[in-house]
Amino acid sequence: MSEEALRPYTLVAELTYRCPLQCLYCSNPTTTAGHGPDLNGETWRRVFADAEMLGVVQVNLTGGEPLLRPDLESLVASARGAGLYTNLITSGVPLSRERLVRLQACGLDSLQLSFQDTDAYAAADIAGGDFLARKLAMAKWVRTLHLPLTVNVVLHRSNIDRVPEFIALAERLGAGRLELANTQYLGWALTNRHALLPTRAAIDRSRHIAEAARVRLTGTMEILYVMPDYHTDRPRACMGGWGRRYIVIAPDGRVLPCHQAHSIPNLKFESVRDRRLAEIWHHSPALAAFRGEDWMPQPCRGCDRRAVDFGGCRCQAFHLTGDAYAVDPACSLSPRHALIKAARASAEMPITGLIQPRRLRTVK
Amino acid sequence: MILAEFDRPRLARNVRLRADRMTGKSWLLYPERGLLLDGAGAEIAVLCDGALTVAQLVNQLATRYTDVPPQKIAQDVAQFLSALADHGLLETELSL
Numbered sequence: 233m234s235e236e237a238l239r240p241y242t243l244v245a246e247l248t249y250r251c252p253l254q255c256l257y258c259s260n261p262t263t264t265a266g267h268g269p270d271l272n273g274e275t276w277r278r279v280f281a282d283a284e285m286l287g288v289v290q291v292n293l294t295g296g297e298p299l300l301r302p303d304l305e306s307l308v309a310s311a312r313g314a315g316l317y318t319n320l321i322t323s324g325v326p327l328s329r330e331r332l333v334r335l336q337a338c339g340l341d342s343l344q345l346s347f348q349d350t351d352a353y354a355a356a357d358i359a360g361g362d363f364l365a366r367k368l369a370m371a372k373w374v375r376t377l378h379l380p381l382t383v384n385v386v387l388h389r390s391n392i393d394r395v396p397e398f399i400a401l402a403e404r405l406g407a408g409r410l411e412l413a414n415t416q417y418l419g420w421a422l423t424n425r426h427a428l429l430p431t432r433a434a435i436d437r438s439r440h441i442a443e444a445a446r447v448r449l450t451g452t453m454e455i456l457y458v459m460p461d462y463h464t465d466r467p468r469a470c471m472g473g474w475g476r477r478y479i480v481i482a483p484d485g486r487v488l489p490c491h492q493a494h495s496i497p498n499l500k501f502e503s504v505r506d507r508r509l510a511e512i513w514h515h516s517p518a519l520a521a522f523r524g525e526d527w528m529p530q531p532c533r534g535c536d537r538r539a540v541d542f543g544g545c546r547c548q549a550f551h552l553t554g555d556a557y558a559v560d561p562a563c564s565l566s567p568r569h570a571l572i573k574a575a576r577a578s579a580e581m582p583i584t585g586l587i588q589p590r591r592l593r594t595v596k
Numbered sequence: 597m598i599l600a601e602f603d604r605p606r607l608a609r610n611v612r613l614r615a616d617r618m619t620g621k622s623w624l625l626y627p628e629r630g631l632l633l634d635g636a637g638a639e640i641a642v643l644c645d646g647a648l649t650v651a652q653l654v655n656q657l658a659t660r661y662t663d664v665p666p667q668k669i670a671q672d673v674a675q676f677l678s679a680l681a682d683h684g685l686l687e688t689e690l691s692l
Contacts, residue, residue: 287618317625342627380610380627408684451597451682
């Protein structure tokens with residue numbers, strides 16, 4: 233493959249899986265069994281410089297909750313020092329105004345803040361604690377410091393009808409960008425799918441409201457509405473293709489094509505502890521496993537959308553069918569598409585079954 | 597958004613302009629996104645400093661590209677600035 237075809241633009245640095253929140257759709261793994269300890273600051277500094285050499289220009293510092301790293305200030309400084317546009321993806325907990333000032337002084341370029349709901353009780357139900365007031369206080373500090381703000385909302389069954397409230401909130405907070413991202417059903421979200429997946433009608437309502445606001449706010453606030461692939465009949469271009477534009481590095485240093493790939497068994501992802509990032513990016517068999525089109529089954533291989541969706545989500549194929557090489561069931565051409573249709577049908581029914589809040593199980 | 601000749605465009609606070617290591621082109625980086633500019637775009641972007649009006653910016657480029665009709669330069673600049681503004685990447689101040 234040519235150098236340009238293999239050029240990553242964005243590094244997603246998962247600094248830790250620890251988090252004070254317990255959102256039931258968290259994209260972190262459902263178990264940390266087999267995971268190593270968090271990378272130290274020195275290794276991250278090397279990784280930022282190596283990523284920049286590979287052509288990366290954006291870094292998302294995320295987690296878990298990146299604010300739980302006591303050395304976050306120096307990580308921001310080294311990412312920015314390497315020339316990367318440095319974005320902090322955070323729940324806003326725990327943060328003081330003084331620390332935010334320090335992070336900005338270290339070169340933080342922008343901040344993405346999550347909101348679970350505009351209703352305090354509903355938000356606490358999702359996050360496992362009452363954090364809304366602290367998030368609002370933080371958003372005000374962000375605004376007074378003129379730090380570019382993205383508001384992120386994960387949409388699901390119980391908040392999707394509050395899209396107008398989310399838009400109004402983001403406007404009042406002076407956000408430059410609002411992400412209204414429907415849950416994708418992997419990790420904790422797959423465990424709790426029965427409580428999360430909205431009906432098609434609810435999605436269409438919220439999508440039309442978001443579209444009208446997007447037009448009205450052009451030039452002031454960018455609004456991004458992300459559909460759940462359970463309702464699109466076509467797979468989503470997960471991460472813009474496996475091992476193509478994004479590098480995700482898990483807290484223990486393993487280099488992944490997405491947040492969930494280490495949940496696929498039999499793929500051995502290498503760690504930046506053992507090998508330099510550029511070597512892993514170019515030579516890791518696991519990162520090459522689903523690059524390009526050679527791995528594709530039929531009908532993907534002959535499909536005219538294969539350069540659009542890159543064959544969809546491999547993690548979803550594995551977790552729904554047991555075979556990471558299968559056609560993504562989100563596609564209506566998949567022989568297993570009935571799995572998706574059954575989930576859609578259950579979205580029309582009342583919620584039954586237990587909800588499992590995200591908990592980090594530390595396995596020694 | 598359409599800019600007037602007397603507007604003084606400046607790259608917004610969320611924007612960072614830097615050279616691309618692989619191609620030598622210029623990046624306009626902003627939250628979670630980036631635009632890789634061609635030569636003309638990069639030249640316009642560096643002139644968006646909040647001091648020059650759109651008209652002055654066009655004049656500067658016209659002195660550099662004497663073989664391009666000024667109306668064509670004005671058109672290209674207007675189109676480019678309007679696209680940047682729609683992405684929320686420009687702040688404009690009136691020169692009143």
